[in-house]
Amino acid sequence: MVQATIAVVHEHGYAGTNTQTIARRAGVSRGAMLHHFGTRAALMAEVVRHVFDGEMAEYEATRLATGLGNRLEDWPKILWSVLGRPSGMAVLEILQATRSDAELAQSVIPMQEEVERSALAVMRSAFGGDETLARTVMRLMVWSVRGLSIAERYLPHREENDAAIALLSGLLGLAAPDGKMASLARIANTP
Template sequence: MATPHEPKQDRSRATRQRLLEATIDCLAEHGWAAATVSVVAERAGVSRGAAQHHFPTREDLITQAVEYMFDTRMDQVKAEAMALGQVDQGAARTLAVVTALVESYSSQLFKAALQVWTHAAADEALRSRIVPLEAKVGRVAHRVAVEALGVDDSDPVAHHLVQATLDLARGLGLADVLTDDSARRKEIAEQWAATLHVALTTPR
Protein backbone atom coordinates (compact mmCIF):
# COMPACT_ATOMS: atom_id res chain seq x y z
CA MET A 1 0.00 0.00 0.00
CA ALA A 2 1.37 3.43 -0.95
CA THR A 3 2.17 5.93 1.80
CA PRO A 4 1.66 9.72 1.75
CA HIS A 5 5.45 10.16 1.53
CA GLU A 6 5.78 8.22 -1.73
CA PRO A 7 6.13 10.32 -4.90
CA LYS A 8 2.84 10.85 -6.71
CA GLN A 9 4.10 8.99 -9.79
CA ASP A 10 4.99 5.92 -7.70
CA ARG A 11 1.59 5.95 -5.99
CA SER A 12 -0.10 6.21 -9.37
CA ARG A 13 1.94 3.30 -10.73
CA ALA A 14 1.15 1.19 -7.66
CA THR A 15 -2.59 1.94 -7.97
CA ARG A 16 -2.54 1.03 -11.64
CA GLN A 17 -0.81 -2.29 -10.91
CA ARG A 18 -3.29 -3.14 -8.14
CA LEU A 19 -6.16 -2.51 -10.54
CA LEU A 20 -4.63 -4.72 -13.23
CA GLU A 21 -3.94 -7.55 -10.77
CA ALA A 22 -7.44 -7.24 -9.32
CA THR A 23 -8.86 -7.49 -12.84
CA ILE A 24 -6.95 -10.71 -13.46
CA ASP A 25 -8.12 -12.16 -10.14
CA CYS A 26 -11.75 -11.24 -10.90
CA LEU A 27 -11.54 -12.83 -14.35
CA ALA A 28 -9.99 -16.03 -12.96
CA GLU A 29 -12.30 -16.41 -9.97
CA HIS A 30 -15.64 -14.99 -11.11
CA GLY A 31 -15.57 -14.79 -14.91
CA TRP A 32 -15.84 -12.13 -17.57
CA ALA A 33 -19.19 -10.63 -16.54
CA ALA A 34 -18.01 -9.99 -12.97
CA ALA A 35 -14.89 -8.08 -13.98
CA THR A 36 -16.51 -4.64 -13.97
CA VAL A 37 -14.77 -1.40 -13.05
CA SER A 38 -16.74 -1.16 -9.77
CA VAL A 39 -15.93 -4.71 -8.66
CA VAL A 40 -12.28 -4.39 -9.65
CA ALA A 41 -11.93 -1.04 -7.89
CA GLU A 42 -13.40 -2.45 -4.68
CA ARG A 43 -11.11 -5.46 -4.83
CA ALA A 44 -8.08 -3.24 -5.45
CA GLY A 45 -9.02 -1.01 -2.52
CA VAL A 46 -9.45 2.18 -4.56
CA SER A 47 -12.43 4.36 -5.43
CA ARG A 48 -14.33 3.94 -8.68
CA GLY A 49 -13.23 7.47 -9.60
CA ALA A 50 -9.57 6.57 -9.12
CA ALA A 51 -10.06 3.47 -11.25
CA GLN A 52 -11.69 5.49 -14.01
CA HIS A 53 -8.87 8.02 -13.86
CA HIS A 54 -6.48 5.25 -14.93
CA PHE A 55 -8.95 3.34 -17.12
CA PRO A 56 -11.87 5.50 -18.34
CA THR A 57 -13.86 2.51 -19.64
CA ARG A 58 -14.20 -1.17 -18.85
CA GLU A 59 -12.75 -1.93 -22.28
CA ASP A 60 -9.63 0.09 -21.41
CA LEU A 61 -9.28 -1.80 -18.13
CA ILE A 62 -9.71 -5.25 -19.69
CA THR A 63 -7.39 -4.51 -22.61
CA GLN A 64 -4.59 -3.24 -20.38
CA ALA A 65 -5.11 -6.17 -17.99
CA VAL A 66 -4.76 -8.59 -20.90
CA GLU A 67 -1.47 -7.04 -21.98
CA TYR A 68 -0.21 -7.04 -18.38
CA MET A 69 -1.30 -10.67 -18.04
CA PHE A 70 0.58 -11.80 -21.14
CA ASP A 71 3.72 -9.88 -20.12
CA THR A 72 3.56 -11.49 -16.67
CA ARG A 73 3.10 -14.96 -18.15
CA MET A 74 6.18 -14.51 -20.35
CA ASP A 75 8.24 -13.24 -17.41
CA GLN A 76 7.21 -16.30 -15.39
CA VAL A 77 8.12 -18.69 -18.20
CA LYS A 78 11.55 -17.09 -18.57
CA ALA A 79 12.15 -17.20 -14.80
CA GLU A 80 11.21 -20.88 -14.70
CA ALA A 81 13.64 -21.56 -17.53
CA MET A 82 16.50 -19.99 -15.58
CA ALA A 83 15.63 -22.15 -12.55
CA LEU A 84 15.45 -25.28 -14.70
CA GLY A 85 18.91 -24.52 -16.02
CA GLN A 86 20.25 -25.47 -12.59
CA VAL A 87 18.77 -28.98 -12.79
CA ASP A 88 21.11 -31.76 -13.90
CA GLN A 89 20.67 -33.20 -17.36
CA GLY A 90 18.78 -36.47 -17.71
CA ALA A 91 15.36 -37.80 -16.80
CA ALA A 92 15.15 -35.58 -13.70
CA ARG A 93 15.54 -32.46 -15.79
CA THR A 94 12.93 -33.61 -18.32
CA LEU A 95 10.49 -34.22 -15.48
CA ALA A 96 11.24 -30.79 -13.99
CA VAL A 97 10.59 -29.09 -17.34
CA VAL A 98 7.34 -30.96 -17.99
CA THR A 99 6.12 -30.32 -14.45
CA ALA A 100 6.86 -26.60 -14.68
CA LEU A 101 5.06 -26.30 -18.02
CA VAL A 102 2.02 -28.23 -16.80
CA GLU A 103 1.73 -26.19 -13.61
CA SER A 104 2.02 -22.91 -15.53
CA TYR A 105 -1.26 -23.81 -17.24
CA SER A 106 -3.12 -24.29 -13.95
CA SER A 107 -2.30 -20.84 -12.56
CA GLN A 108 -4.59 -17.85 -11.99
CA LEU A 109 -3.10 -16.22 -15.08
CA PHE A 110 -4.13 -19.13 -17.29
CA LYS A 111 -7.65 -19.20 -15.83
CA ALA A 112 -7.98 -15.46 -16.45
CA ALA A 113 -6.64 -15.89 -19.98
CA LEU A 114 -9.22 -18.60 -20.61
CA GLN A 115 -12.03 -16.16 -19.75
CA VAL A 116 -10.58 -13.67 -22.23
CA TRP A 117 -10.18 -16.30 -24.97
CA THR A 118 -13.80 -17.37 -24.57
CA HIS A 119 -15.08 -13.81 -24.84
CA ALA A 120 -12.71 -13.01 -27.72
CA ALA A 121 -14.21 -15.85 -29.77
CA ALA A 122 -17.35 -13.72 -30.18
CA ASP A 123 -15.70 -10.28 -30.11
CA GLU A 124 -13.74 -9.53 -33.28
CA ALA A 125 -12.08 -6.38 -31.91
CA LEU A 126 -10.83 -8.17 -28.81
CA ARG A 127 -9.79 -11.23 -30.82
CA SER A 128 -7.64 -9.06 -33.09
CA ARG A 129 -5.66 -7.97 -30.01
CA ILE A 130 -5.50 -11.38 -28.32
CA VAL A 131 -4.38 -13.57 -31.22
CA PRO A 132 -0.99 -11.88 -31.77
CA LEU A 133 -0.34 -11.69 -28.02
CA GLU A 134 -1.13 -15.37 -27.53
CA ALA A 135 1.02 -16.28 -30.54
CA LYS A 136 3.90 -14.37 -28.96
CA VAL A 137 3.45 -16.21 -25.66
CA GLY A 138 3.35 -19.52 -27.54
CA ARG A 139 6.62 -18.77 -29.32
CA VAL A 140 8.32 -17.76 -26.08
CA ALA A 141 7.04 -20.85 -24.26
CA HIS A 142 8.24 -23.12 -27.07
CA ARG A 143 11.69 -21.52 -27.16
CA VAL A 144 12.04 -21.72 -23.40
CA ALA A 145 11.01 -25.39 -23.38
CA VAL A 146 13.51 -26.19 -26.12
CA GLU A 147 16.31 -24.48 -24.23
CA ALA A 148 15.35 -26.05 -20.91
CA LEU A 149 15.22 -29.53 -22.42
CA GLY A 150 18.45 -28.96 -24.32
CA VAL A 151 17.13 -30.27 -27.62
CA ASP A 152 17.72 -29.31 -31.24
CA ASP A 153 14.57 -27.56 -32.44
CA SER A 154 15.64 -27.94 -36.07
CA ASP A 155 14.94 -31.67 -35.65
CA PRO A 156 11.28 -32.05 -36.71
CA VAL A 157 10.66 -34.87 -34.24
CA ALA A 158 12.05 -32.85 -31.31
CA HIS A 159 10.11 -29.77 -32.44
CA HIS A 160 6.82 -31.66 -32.53
CA LEU A 161 7.48 -33.40 -29.21
CA VAL A 162 8.04 -30.04 -27.52
CA GLN A 163 4.86 -28.65 -29.07
CA ALA A 164 2.96 -31.76 -27.99
CA THR A 165 4.20 -31.16 -24.45
CA LEU A 166 2.85 -27.60 -24.51
CA ASP A 167 -0.47 -28.77 -25.97
CA LEU A 168 -0.72 -31.46 -23.28
CA ALA A 169 0.00 -28.87 -20.57
CA ARG A 170 -2.74 -26.60 -21.92
CA GLY A 171 -5.22 -29.48 -22.04
CA LEU A 172 -4.47 -30.47 -18.46
CA GLY A 173 -4.94 -26.84 -17.47
CA LEU A 174 -8.41 -26.86 -19.02
CA ALA A 175 -9.29 -30.04 -17.12
CA ASP A 176 -8.45 -28.25 -13.87
CA VAL A 177 -10.85 -25.35 -14.40
CA LEU A 178 -14.02 -27.01 -13.09
CA THR A 179 -12.55 -29.44 -10.54
CA ASP A 180 -9.27 -30.01 -8.72
CA ASP A 181 -7.42 -32.27 -11.14
CA SER A 182 -4.01 -32.02 -9.45
CA ALA A 183 -3.57 -35.72 -8.60
CA ARG A 184 -4.32 -36.95 -12.12
CA ARG A 185 -2.32 -34.07 -13.60
CA LYS A 186 0.75 -35.10 -11.60
CA GLU A 187 0.52 -38.73 -12.72
CA ILE A 188 0.10 -37.81 -16.38
CA ALA A 189 2.98 -35.31 -16.23
CA GLU A 190 5.28 -37.95 -14.75
CA GLN A 191 4.30 -40.55 -17.36
CA TRP A 192 4.67 -38.10 -20.23
CA ALA A 193 8.05 -36.90 -18.94
CA ALA A 194 9.36 -40.49 -18.91
CA THR A 195 8.00 -41.09 -22.42
CA LEU A 196 9.35 -37.76 -23.67
CA HIS A 197 12.82 -38.38 -22.25
CA VAL A 198 13.10 -41.72 -24.04
CA ALA A 199 11.81 -40.23 -27.31
CA LEU A 200 14.23 -37.29 -27.16
CA THR A 201 17.29 -39.36 -26.28
CA THR A 202 16.72 -42.31 -28.64
CA PRO A 203 19.09 -41.99 -31.63
CA ARG A 204 17.32 -41.48 -34.96
Protein backbone atom coordinates (compact mmCIF):
# COMPACT_ATOMS: atom_id res chain seq x y z
CA MET A 1 0.00 0.00 0.00
CA VAL A 2 2.91 2.33 0.64
CA GLN A 3 4.11 2.06 -2.98
CA ALA A 4 0.57 2.65 -4.23
CA THR A 5 0.30 5.72 -2.00
CA ILE A 6 3.59 7.09 -3.30
CA ALA A 7 2.42 6.63 -6.90
CA VAL A 8 -0.96 8.27 -6.29
CA VAL A 9 0.47 11.23 -4.34
CA HIS A 10 3.14 11.73 -7.00
CA GLU A 11 0.60 11.64 -9.82
CA HIS A 12 -2.25 13.62 -8.23
CA GLY A 13 -0.63 15.61 -5.42
CA TYR A 14 -1.68 15.28 -1.83
CA ALA A 15 -4.94 17.20 -2.32
CA GLY A 16 -5.94 14.90 -5.19
CA THR A 17 -5.19 11.72 -3.25
CA ASN A 18 -7.89 9.80 -1.43
CA THR A 19 -8.02 6.42 0.27
CA GLN A 20 -10.31 4.96 -2.38
CA THR A 21 -7.80 5.70 -5.15
CA ILE A 22 -4.92 4.37 -3.08
CA ALA A 23 -6.81 1.16 -2.27
CA ARG A 24 -7.72 0.65 -5.92
CA ARG A 25 -4.08 1.17 -6.97
CA ALA A 26 -2.91 -1.26 -4.26
CA GLY A 27 -5.50 -3.85 -5.25
CA VAL A 28 -7.10 -4.00 -1.80
CA SER A 29 -10.38 -2.84 -0.35
CA ARG A 30 -10.53 0.56 1.28
CA GLY A 31 -11.66 -1.17 4.47
CA ALA A 32 -8.62 -3.47 4.46
CA MET A 33 -6.33 -0.52 3.96
CA LEU A 34 -7.91 1.46 6.80
CA HIS A 35 -7.90 -1.63 9.02
CA HIS A 36 -4.14 -1.89 8.53
CA PHE A 37 -3.28 1.83 8.88
CA GLY A 38 -6.24 3.25 10.78
CA THR A 39 -6.34 6.63 9.05
CA ARG A 40 -5.14 8.30 5.90
CA ALA A 41 -2.81 10.41 8.08
CA ALA A 42 -1.25 7.29 9.63
CA LEU A 43 -0.67 5.89 6.14
CA MET A 44 1.04 9.12 5.10
CA ALA A 45 3.29 9.01 8.17
CA GLU A 46 4.24 5.45 7.20
CA VAL A 47 5.08 6.68 3.69
CA VAL A 48 7.47 9.25 5.18
CA ARG A 49 9.15 6.54 7.28
CA HIS A 50 9.29 4.01 4.44
CA VAL A 51 10.79 6.49 1.97
CA PHE A 52 13.39 7.63 4.51
CA ASP A 53 14.42 4.04 5.27
CA GLY A 54 14.80 3.30 1.57
CA GLU A 55 16.78 6.47 0.97
CA MET A 56 19.14 5.75 3.86
CA ALA A 57 19.78 2.24 2.54
CA GLU A 58 20.46 3.65 -0.92
CA TYR A 59 22.83 6.31 0.41
CA GLU A 60 24.82 3.67 2.27
CA ALA A 61 24.91 1.36 -0.75
CA THR A 62 26.15 4.24 -2.92
CA ARG A 63 28.81 5.15 -0.38
CA LEU A 64 30.05 1.57 -0.13
CA ALA A 65 30.02 0.96 -3.89
CA THR A 66 31.53 4.25 -5.03
CA GLY A 67 33.05 6.05 -2.05
CA LEU A 68 30.79 8.99 -2.87
CA GLY A 69 29.41 10.23 0.42
CA ASN A 70 32.58 10.13 2.48
CA ARG A 71 32.89 13.92 2.32
CA LEU A 72 30.31 16.62 3.08
CA GLU A 73 30.66 18.07 -0.39
CA ASP A 74 29.38 14.79 -1.90
CA TRP A 75 25.98 15.02 -0.26
CA PRO A 76 24.21 17.64 -2.37
CA LYS A 77 24.88 15.47 -5.44
CA ILE A 78 23.74 12.30 -3.71
CA LEU A 79 20.62 13.96 -2.37
CA TRP A 80 19.89 15.42 -5.82
CA SER A 81 19.97 11.96 -7.36
CA VAL A 82 17.42 10.66 -4.84
CA LEU A 83 15.08 13.36 -3.50
CA GLY A 84 13.63 14.34 -6.87
CA ARG A 85 12.30 10.86 -7.53
CA PRO A 86 8.56 10.16 -7.23
CA SER A 87 9.00 8.90 -3.67
CA GLY A 88 10.86 12.04 -2.61
CA MET A 89 8.34 14.28 -4.32
CA ALA A 90 5.48 12.40 -2.64
CA VAL A 91 7.06 12.99 0.77
CA LEU A 92 7.48 16.66 -0.06
CA GLU A 93 3.77 16.87 -1.02
CA ILE A 94 2.84 15.20 2.27
CA LEU A 95 5.06 17.52 4.30
CA GLN A 96 3.62 20.59 2.61
CA ALA A 97 0.08 19.39 3.29
CA THR A 98 0.73 19.32 7.06
CA ARG A 99 0.42 23.10 6.99
CA SER A 100 -3.32 22.99 6.39
CA ASP A 101 -4.29 19.51 7.64
CA ALA A 102 -4.11 19.27 11.44
CA GLU A 103 -4.71 15.50 11.56
CA LEU A 104 -1.97 14.93 9.01
CA ALA A 105 0.39 17.22 10.91
CA GLN A 106 -0.27 15.31 14.13
CA SER A 107 0.81 12.04 12.46
CA VAL A 108 3.49 13.19 10.04
CA ILE A 109 5.42 15.88 11.91
CA PRO A 110 6.54 13.54 14.72
CA MET A 111 7.57 11.00 12.07
CA GLN A 112 9.53 13.67 10.18
CA GLU A 113 11.21 14.74 13.42
CA GLU A 114 12.18 11.12 14.08
CA VAL A 115 13.52 10.81 10.54
CA GLU A 116 15.58 13.96 11.01
CA ARG A 117 16.99 12.72 14.34
CA SER A 118 18.02 9.43 12.69
CA ALA A 119 19.67 11.20 9.76
CA LEU A 120 21.39 13.61 12.12
CA ALA A 121 22.88 10.75 14.13
CA VAL A 122 24.27 9.18 10.95
CA MET A 123 25.65 12.51 9.76
CA ARG A 124 27.33 13.28 13.08
CA SER A 125 28.81 9.81 13.20
CA ALA A 126 30.32 10.27 9.75
CA PHE A 127 31.35 13.93 9.86
CA GLY A 128 31.50 14.97 13.51
CA GLY A 129 30.29 18.35 14.66
CA ASP A 130 27.98 19.34 17.42
CA GLU A 131 24.28 18.72 17.08
CA THR A 132 23.34 22.30 16.21
CA LEU A 133 25.94 22.67 13.47
CA ALA A 134 25.21 19.23 12.02
CA ARG A 135 21.46 19.97 11.91
CA THR A 136 22.14 23.32 10.24
CA VAL A 137 24.33 21.77 7.55
CA MET A 138 21.93 18.87 7.01
CA ARG A 139 18.96 21.22 6.61
CA LEU A 140 20.91 23.44 4.23
CA MET A 141 21.66 20.48 2.00
CA VAL A 142 18.34 18.62 2.22
CA TRP A 143 16.04 21.60 1.88
CA SER A 144 18.13 23.24 -0.84
CA VAL A 145 17.87 20.04 -2.83
CA ARG A 146 14.15 19.69 -2.06
CA GLY A 147 13.60 23.25 -3.29
CA LEU A 148 15.50 22.55 -6.49
CA SER A 149 13.43 19.37 -6.90
CA ILE A 150 10.32 21.55 -6.90
CA ALA A 151 11.92 23.84 -9.46
CA GLU A 152 12.85 20.84 -11.59
CA ARG A 153 9.27 19.62 -11.57
CA TYR A 154 7.58 22.91 -12.40
CA LEU A 155 10.32 24.95 -14.07
CA PRO A 156 12.52 22.28 -15.64
CA HIS A 157 15.88 23.73 -16.50
CA ARG A 158 18.08 20.74 -15.75
CA GLU A 159 21.38 22.41 -16.58
CA GLU A 160 20.77 25.33 -14.21
CA ASN A 161 19.55 23.05 -11.42
CA ASP A 162 22.52 20.73 -11.88
CA ALA A 163 24.78 23.81 -11.77
CA ALA A 164 23.15 24.92 -8.49
CA ILE A 165 23.84 21.50 -6.97
CA ALA A 166 27.44 21.63 -8.21
CA LEU A 167 27.82 25.12 -6.71
CA LEU A 168 26.49 23.99 -3.32
CA SER A 169 28.87 21.01 -3.40
CA GLY A 170 31.75 23.27 -4.37
CA LEU A 171 30.99 25.74 -1.60
CA LEU A 172 30.92 22.93 0.94
CA GLY A 173 34.23 21.68 -0.45
CA LEU A 174 35.81 25.12 -0.08
CA ALA A 175 34.38 25.65 3.40
CA ALA A 176 35.30 22.15 4.61
CA PRO A 177 38.34 21.05 2.59
CA ASP A 178 38.87 18.09 4.92
CA GLY A 179 35.27 17.00 4.30
CA LYS A 180 34.41 17.21 8.01
CA MET A 181 31.96 19.27 10.02
CA ALA A 182 34.54 20.96 12.30
CA SER A 183 35.82 23.06 9.39
CA LEU A 184 32.39 24.65 9.04
CA ALA A 185 32.19 25.69 12.69
CA ARG A 186 34.32 28.77 12.07
CA ILE A 187 31.89 30.21 9.48
CA ALA A 188 28.56 28.88 10.71
CA ASN A 189 26.54 31.26 12.78
CA THR A 190 25.04 28.66 15.09
CA PRO A 191 24.38 29.15 18.80
